[in-house]
Amino acid sequence: MPFLLMMIALFALTSCNRPDPSAARTESTSFRAKPPMGTAQPDDGQWLMASKDYSNQRFSGLTQISAANVKSLKLEWSFSTGVLRGHEGAPLIVGSTMYFVTPYPNTLYALDLANQGAKKWEYRPNPAASAQGVACCDVVNRGAAYSNGKIIYNTLDNHMIAVNAETGKEVWKTKLGEINLGESMTMAPIVVKGKVLAGNSGGEFGVRGWITAVNEVDGKIAWRAYNTGPDQDVKIGTAFQPFYARDRGKDLGVSSWPKDHWKIGGGSVWGWISYDPQLDLIYHGTGNPGPWNPEMRPGDNKWTCGIFARRPDTGEAVWAYQWSPHDLYDYDGINENVLLDLKINGRDRKVLIHPERNGYMYILDRQTGEVLSADPFVHITTTTGFDLKNGLAVENPAKKSGLGVTEHDLCPAAPGGKDWNPSSWSPRTGLLYVPHNNLCMDVEGTEANYIAGTPYVGAVVRMRAGPGGNRGELSAWDPIQRKKAWSVKESFPAWSGALATAGDIVFYGTMDRWFKALDARTGNLLWQHRTGSGIIGQPVSFLGPDKKQYIAIVDGVGGWAGAIVAGGLDARDETAALGFVGAMKDLPSHTSKGGTIYVFSLP
Amino acid sequence: MCSRFPKFAIGLALFWNGCQTGNPPSSAMSQRGNQLSSMTLGAKLPSTRNPYEADAEALAEGKRLYHQFNCSGCHASGGGAIGPALMDEVWIYGNQPGNIYSTLVEGRPNGMPAFGGRIPEDKIWRIAAFVSSLSKPEGKP
Numbered sequence: 001m002p003f004l005l006m007m008i009a010l011f012a013l014t015s016c017n018r019p020d021p022s023a024a025r026t027e028s029t030s031f032r033a034k035p036p037m038g039t040a041q042p043d044d045g046q047w048l049m050a051s052k053d054y055s056n057q058r059f060s061g062l063t064q065i066s067a068a069n070v071k072s073l074k075l076e077w078s079f080s081t082g083v084l085r086g087h088e089g090a091p092l093i094v095g096s097t098m099y100f101v102t103p104y105p106n107t108l109y110a111l112d113l114a115n116q117g118a119k120k121w122e123y124r125p126n127p128a129a130s131a132q133g134v135a136c137c138d139v140v141n142r143g144a145a146y147s148n149g150k151i152i153y154n155t156l157d158n159h160m161i162a163v164n165a166e167t168g169k170e171v172w173k174t175k176l177g178e179i180n181l182g183e184s185m186t187m188a189p190i191v192v193k194g195k196v197l198a199g200n201s202g203g204e205f206g207v208r209g210w211i212t213a214v215n216e217v218d219g220k221i222a223w224r225a226y227n228t229g230p231d232q233d234v235k236i237g238t239a240f241q242p243f244y245a246r247d248r249g250k251d252l253g254v255s256s257w258p259k260d261h262w263k264i265g266g267g268s269v270w271g272w273i274s275y276d277p278q279l280d281l282i283y284h285g286t287g288n289p290g291p292w293n294p295e296m297r298p299g300d301n302k303w304t305c306g307i308f309a310r311r312p313d314t315g316e317a318v319w320a321y322q323w324s325p326h327d328l329y330d331y332d333g334i335n336e337n338v339l340l341d342l343k344i345n346g347r348d349r350k351v352l353i354h355p356e357r358n359g360y361m362y363i364l365d366r367q368t369g370e371v372l373s374a375d376p377f378v379h380i381t382t383t384t385g386f387d388l389k390n391g392l393a394v395e396n397p398a399k400k401s402g403l404g405v406t407e408h409d410l411c412p413a414a415p416g417g418k419d420w421n422p423s424s425w426s427p428r429t430g431l432l433y434v435p436h437n438n439l440c441m442d443v444e445g446t447e448a449n450y451i452a453g454t455p456y457v458g459a460v461v462r463m464r465a466g467p468g469g470n471r472g473e474l475s476a477w478d479p480i481q482r483k484k485a486w487s488v489k490e491s492f493p494a495w496s497g498a499l500a501t502a503g504d505i506v507f508y509g510t511m512d513r514w515f516k517a518l519d520a521r522t523g524n525l526l527w528q529h530r531t532g533s534g535i536i537g538q539p540v541s542f543l544g545p546d547k548k549q550y551i552a553i554v555d556g557v558g559g560w561a562g563a564i565v566a567g568g569l570d571a572r573d574e575t576a577a578l579g580f581v582g583a584m585k586d587l588p589s590h591t592s593k594g595g596t597i598y599v600f601s602l603p
Numbered sequence: 604m605c606s607r608f609p610k611f612a613i614g615l616a617l618f619w620n621g622c623q624t625g626n627p628p629s630s631a632m633s634q635r636g637n638q639l640s641s642m643t644l645g646a647k648l649p650s651t652r653n654p655y656e657a658d659a660e661a662l663a664e665g666k667r668l669y670h671q672f673n674c675s676g677c678h679a680s681g682g683g684a685i686g687p688a689l690m691d692e693v694w695i696y697g698n699q700p701g702n703i704y705s706t707l708v709e710g711r712p713n714g715m716p717a718f719g720g721r722i723p724e725d726k727i728w729r730i731a732a733f734v735s736s737l738s739k740p741e742g743k744p
């Protein structure tokens with residue numbers, strides 16, 4: 001063997017023998033569900049999945065940047081992604097490399113943290129251009145996952161791809177869905193016990209929602225569970241024990257729909273997946289039923305607008321619950337389920353907390369699916385209260401839109417009290433930091449025609465600001481007191497993720513181009529930085545190779561809320577972007593398109 | 604039928620009717636329709652006039668069809684959503700009647716589906732006329 005080759009082989013061996021940064025750590029330290037006043041475990045300084053850890057807490061245990069010194073935070077370097085659509089993704093940090101997936105065309109960048117973000121490589125999957133036509137709410141991508149030397153993510157045209165994290169070479173690529181059926185993929189996958197989990201988008205296109213597990217090793221599909229249709233397809237079997245009686249019975253995913261409608265009924269999986277290793281359960285939400293016009297689909301439309309607890313090995317459903325049976329308002333149930341262990345009424349409970357689009361902050365027993373509490377965190381008119389006995393919000397009969405009827409002042413609007421953008425939990429303050437909306441809408445139901453691969457909505461929507469005129473808010477929610485500890489109003493919907501750190505700071509971005517740091521205990525603004533474009537991304541924190549703490553955010557306005565800018569829509573039509581333009585006419589005077597990664601540190 | 608109706612369009616309309624009376628399988632029909640559109644119309648189309656451009660009744664029908672065939676799902680009431688705005692003065696693929704017709708029949712690569720074969724030719728011209736009528740200079744409601 002020539003000397004050079006031998007050296008390369010030796011080098012390869014050495015790098016393979018390095019302790020894998022993900023495997024051990026994800027199991028032991030990154031599952032951080034704990035009593036709220038507990039002490040954070042040491043943070044390894046990496047960010048290996050979009051939601052930081054299996055519990056979806058998004059808490060950084062790093063302490064160098066604190067409430068006391070954050071005012072000195074300075075831009076260290078930046079990097080243009082070369083794409084000008086909505087950037088909803090979280091960067092990953094693995095060892096001394098940052099990875100980022102752009103919106104369509106879903107380029108994956110590897111940047112060298114030891115060298116001011118120098119480009120190591122880029123990987124271009126070349127997704128089908130036609131996929132852009134089935135992306136309801138901008139051509140976004142919400143991030144990737146790292147596992148065993150691979151970066152794994154989904155493309156808009158329904159491929160799951162594993163890329164060698166060192167070389168940027170494709171390891172495997174698996175097609176999971178069909179553009180021609182209206183399917184696309186936008187969510188960040190997670191890797192659990194050797195399986196990569198992700199689902200489809202397309203609730204506005206009459207898709208049939210699913211979650212799929214792909215073998216991390218070879219890219220082969222291990223299982224797929226649908227969220228509508230017969231029990232066999234939904235993976236409801238003998239182990240299925242939903243808490244509420246209405247969810248028990250055979251093939252409810254068929255009988256809760258008009259004949260065959262479940263085949264195009266939605267229930268897609270495009271948000272977040274969390275995992276409890278002790279209970280060995282994954283938790284994922286399900287999206288809205290289609291079409292939006294509810295008159296076309298009488299019944300509970302199971303299992304849309306709900307949540308499943310499933311076994312990661314098989315997909316088998318253990319329990320399910322619908323936040324909004326027979327959804328009337330496009331309240332997708334896909335928001336994050338943050339896993340916490342809380343003392344409630346003197347009892348230690350394993351719970352999940354879920355800021356739901358319907359405007360209630362839910363706390364569920366994550367072993368059983370029982371709703372322990374549900375409290376409004378925004379102005380609500382679509383329901384009149386919450387009935388804990390049957391675990392459902394009480395519908396407001398005065399606010400049911402129908403065919404040819406325009407119903408006014410429906411709050412929250414279709415994007416909900418809060419949309420996809422993830423909250424962050426601090427075990428130090430015991431507060432959940434929730435970026436959210438304050439929006440209401442008028443809706444007229446129209447006839448929807450199913451034409452495969454085209455929208456299937458049947459509603460004309462006009463949105464506007466809710467009471468107070470601010471369209472967004474960042475709220476610090478106390479799950480024990482069941483109310484806001486404090487909140488900060490924002491002019492535009494708070495469409496970015498939040499990041500809480502052990503320095504007792506909360507980071508988030510605004511659509512009018514501010515990246516902000518708040519005092520986690522008071523909400524006081526401690527620092528802000530003007531970015532090039534509005535922010536709808538997910539902030540992260542990490543330790544660089546120099547052992548300094550860094551904060552990163554990606555700007556690039558867009559998404560559903562920012563479609564008026566990213567898609568160049570016309571403000572004269574209030575119904576544009578499924579009605580969101582009505583509430584966002586002034587956004588173009590605050591920001592233009594962009595797409596830049598920013599990395600900050602203390603001098 | 605309007606006297607300005609282009610000859611090839613009359614031919615197409617007849618072809619369409621012929622297909623309908625003959626009851627061929629719909630997929631074959633759509634394939635032939637697509638072929639005909641792209642082969643015989645391609646180059647000449649942009650300069651073509653739309654027979655319905657000043658026909659109020661046809662525009663109203665075009666608007667109804669625009670919603671029925673889910674154009675509104677992507678383009679809203681002209682302000683755009685998944686697809687671009689149609690009421691502004693930006694025409695990515697051209698604003699001539701033939702351009703709009705081609706866009707509807709053949710689709711465009713960045714997500715516009717091909718409706719050739721799914722919608723009769725005559726109705727496509729009506730939709731095209733309505734789409735054309737949406738475009739207004741900024742400042743006008």
